[in-house]
Amino acid sequence: MTSFDQRCEIALQDIPLQQALGSAMDHFVFGRLGAFSALPHGEALRDHARTIRANTLTRLDEHLLAFEASALANGSQVYWASDAAEACDLVVRIAKAESVRKVVKSKSMLTEEVRLNDALETAGIHVVETDLGEYVVQLSGDHPSHIIAPIVHKRLEDVAELFHDELGTPLDATIPVLTTAARQALRHAFIDADMGITGANFAVSETGSIVLVTNEGNGRFVTTTPRIHVALVGIERLVPTLPELGTLLQVLARSATGQPLSSYTSIVTGPRRSVEEDGPEQVHIILVDNGRTDALKGELAEMLYCIRCGACLNVCPVYRNVGGHAYGSVYPGPMGIVVTPAIAGLDPWHELPQASSLCGACTEACPVRIDIPRMLLNLRAESVDRGHAPRWLRLGLQAYGWAAVHPRLFRLGAKIASLGQHLMPRTKQGWTRHVPGPLAGWTDSRAFPPLAGRSFSERWEKKTARSKDP
Ligand code: SF4
Secondary structure, three states, X not given: OOOHHHHHHHHHHOHHHHHHHHHHHHHHHHHHHHHHHOOOOXXXXXXXXXXXHHHHHHOHHHHHHHHHHHHHHXXXXXXXXXXXXXXXXXXXXXXXXXXXXXXXEOOOHHHHHOOHHHHHHHOOOEEEEOOHHHHHHHHHOOOOOOOOOOOOXXXXXXXXXXXXHHHOOOOOOOHHHHHHHHHHHHHHHHHHOOEEEEOOOEXXXXXXXXXXXXXXXXXXXXXXXXXXEEEEEEHHHEEOOHHHHHHHHHHHHHHHHOOXXXXXXXXXXXXXXXXXXXXXXXXXXXXXXXXXXXXXXXXOHHHHHOOOOOHHHHHOOOHHHHOOHHHOOOOOHHHXXXXXXXXXXXXXXXXXXXXXXXXXXXXXXXXXXXXXXXHHHHHHHHHHHOOOOOHHHHHHHHHHHHHXXXXXXXXXXXXXXXXXXXXXXXXOOOOEOOOOHXXXXXXXXXXXXXXOOOOHHHHHHHHHHHHHOO
């Protein structure tokens, strides 16, 4: 497997990716800013949303049990999955017990996280993704690169070529032609499917409802047309009451796409009742832990406030340059570099917390004000403690630490560095163009600021000596 650095190198050389990312990210960012600025109490709404998330997670056990009781009372069946394997196993067992051969899915990051499609296909069950972006991803054997815009890395030409091969549309097809072709293909899939699988943007404890927001209406088809609906719900997705849900929906849509509300908000409360014409005969809700309880106990608990809006990805200078695939995780961008180690462990993902400039743009954009830089610093410190820092960095920091407690030596080193910089090629402003050794990569794309001729302590000594002069 390639390293994070190698994947970034590939992404940075990918001109179409760079073009696709720039315009798409700006579109989302300006949409979000416009949506919140049009709201008189936008900042207060964000504060309220954060309070709801914090309070819910503080008493998550109670809210989960309340949700289970409400959902059972509605006629849904509720299951608990401690990890990805158990979640997939439950879905496959339900499908086999009901002789399910065909499944339609709406977009769900949790099902990506647990790799549900692989498990279903292995069990001989055919799966069709029905979100347009996810459908393109599935047809092309690709992976999503953004949590709300799965094909943000693809251009119109890429999709036109794919649909030409798969659905027979012209190579120069326009967007309406492509979407019509997808709609026709998916319509058959909805009608043929025995089971619809969704995630849940939220799950409401007081009503036992699953809440889905989409802009394409596919979530409604998935939850109403097949005779069985299975919903996978991350245990942190709980919201206690419907009024609190209203607050979260308002900040979610504005932060994700700049809309006051998503085009479709579906609240699914149990299977079809005898007086209803539409809806599934069975609703199965699987509450998935998969590392969340452990995350809740530690320094990264705040990350579970995340409502998966994607706003932090859109503003992140790293994501905006390398896109989602470089991260190697289902969850990219600032939220992903904390969520992934939080739920899947730091050791296999120790490179990810480095993928940030710590500029704080993510926290500024986050509707629930998650302090991502703080958690990144924790993860970086833990990563060093576990021996993941490169050897040259550890030795360099040890040497620096030793010199820092030996003032004379430190001053001598600073003097040598200050004089030595004049031997390097420099810009007009006096900045060093090329630093040697392991820091050379730093000056490949930027100049190194000049070191001061006199150190701070020298200046301080001189200043205090002057002020003591009579
Ligand atoms: S961390 Fe905040 S901004 Fe990023 S996806 Fe989660 S809720 Fe949205």
